[in-house]
Amino acid sequence: MDVRKPVSRRRFVGGVATALGALGLRPEGDLFAQGGQGRRNAQPTSDEYDAFAKLANNENNYGPPKSVMDAMTSVWRYSNRYGYPDGGIVQAIAAHHGVKPENVLLGAGSGEILQVVGLTYLHGNKKVVGCDPTYATVYQTASGIKAEAIKIPLNKDYSQNIPAMIEAANKNASSVGLFYLVNPNNPTGMIIPAKDVDLAVKSVPKDMPILIDEAYHHFVESPEYATSVPYVLEGRPVIVARTFSKIAALAGMRLGYAIAPAEVIQKMRAYSISSINALVKHGGVASLKDTAGQADMKAKINGTKKKYVQMLEAHGYPVIPSDANFFMVSLGGREVQPVIEEFRAKGVLVGRPFPPMTQHLRVSVGLPEEMDRFIQGFKEIFPQKKASTMAGQQ
Numbered sequence: 336m337d338v339r340k341p342v343s344r345r346r347f348v349g350g351v352a353t354a355l356g357a358l359g360l361r362p363e364g365d366l367f368a369q370g371g372q373g374r375r376n377a378q379p380t381s382d383e384y385d386a387f388a389k390l391a392n393n394e395n396n397y398g399p400p401k402s403v404m405d406a407m408t409s410v411w412r413y414s415n416r417y418g419y420p421d422g423g424i425v426q427a428i429a430a431h432h433g434v435k436p437e438n439v440l441l442g443a444g445s446g447e448i449l450q451v452v453g454l455t456y457l458h459g460n461k462k463v464v465g466c467d468p469t470y471a472t473v474y475q476t477a478s479g480i481k482a483e484a485i486k487i488p489l490n491k492d493y494s495q496n497i498p499a500m501i502e503a504a505n506k507n508a509s510s511v512g513l514f515y516l517v518n519p520n521n522p523t524g525m526i527i528p529a530k531d532v533d534l535a536v537k538s539v540p541k542d543m544p545i546l547i548d549e550a551y552h553h554f555v556e557s558p559e560y561a562t563s564v565p566y567v568l569e570g571r572p573v574i575v576a577r578t579f580s581k582i583a584a585l586a587g588m589r590l591g592y593a594i595a596p597a598e599v600i601q602k603m604r605a606y607s608i609s610s611i612n613a614l615v616k617h618g619g620v621a622s623l624k625d626t627a628g629q630a631d632m633k634a635k636i637n638g639t640k641k642k643y644v645q646m647l648e649a650h651g652y653p654v655i656p657s658d659a660n661f662f663m664v665s666l667g668g669r670e671v672q673p674v675i676e677e678f679r680a681k682g683v684l685v686g687r688p689f690p691p692m693t694q695h696l697r698v699s700v701g702l703p704e705e706m707d708r709f710i711q712g713f714k715e716i717f718p719q720k721k722a723s724t725m726a727g728q729q
């Protein structure tokens with residue numbers, strides 16, 4: 336079963352016109368915003384939704400691979416059950432990482448894991464130390480419970496300023512409840528090299544919980560990157576968050592998980608309230624098994640990313656080096672919000688502003704035909720300039 340729906344040109348044009356009316360380009364929020372952010376009541380119809388090239392939310396536009404679809408399809412028969420064979424999802428995740436089932440906590444997406452970690456470690460006015468800009472859920476959870484965030488700006492080259500984050504964690508040690516790293520980072524797509532993660536893990540106070548968000552782990556190609564799961568095996572208070580939303584294309588099905596020491600998982604459990612549906616548990620197991628399918632997905636998405644990054648740079652607009660399924664392109668001094676609106680008018684949804692990087696546009700890597708629509712739109716909006724890369728600018 337292919338979840339990608341072909342959309343005819345007529346349906347596309349009509350759909351976009353209607354959808355723009357529905358969207359209204361209103362400032363109150365992004366209709367298709369990522370989990371929990373900027374939701375609006377007016378939802379588009381399926382046709383309106385399908386008509387857009389959706390490059391705004393770092394989704395996987397290929398849809399789940401056949402192995403995952405087959406596994407999910409085969410368990411519809413459990414949809415009327417409370418107790419059903421769950422495919423051994425917790426055991427499968429534990430075996431995949433070489434940890435025990437008590438080191439695993441499932442969440443309705445890794446977004447729930449981030450919230451649970453925030454609730455577990457930030458109550459009582461504790462602070463979270465992290466970079467800025469980054470994925471906002473932990474900071475939003477913090478402000479929801481009146482905890483504070485110490486946000487350290489990115490370096491000039493958009494990498495995370497690990498020494499400054501370590502310094503902030505140590506200076507405020509008595510009030511810091513959580514140290515947060517996103518690797519690779521969202522919205523930039525940049526990795527934190529393994530040596531810098533190691534420095535952070537070993538330089539903050541020994542008992543300080545460290546959340547390492549590896550949502551985009553599966554797309555990384557840089558040899559400087561490493562997963563942080565081994566720190567959990569060492570018994571450090573490290574929580575690694577992973578998701579099936581990206582590589583397995585299951586964002587709408589909601590499954591993520593945490594890997595952490597058993598006593599940390601135990602504390603987090605008290606705040607975890609979502610139940611996970613039968614289908615995605617089986618889909619998750621199938622995805623973990625399907626290493627060839629994962630490799631194929633990674634190759635397709637990274638190959639497409641490289642091709643369109645090169646086109647943008649040849650057009651004169653440098654792109655921040657990304658190891659994720661999205662990238663950020665410099666707009667040559669233009670503010671991003673009106674550019675997002677111009678793209679919408681062309682039927683292409685691209686990322687929202689990420690202050691203070693408001694002269695960069697985040698683009699999720701879609702299907703080649705969607706990327707063609709994007710690059711065509713980009714060339715209509717932005718004039719050709721002298722070819723330019725990020726490295727060339729520094």
Ligand code: PLP
Nearest residue numbers: 444445446470521550578580591
């Ligand atoms: N972490 C990062 C860095 C993300 O970008 C996202 C979503 O885009 C998430 C976590 C949450 O994803 P999900 O809840 O679908 O697992």
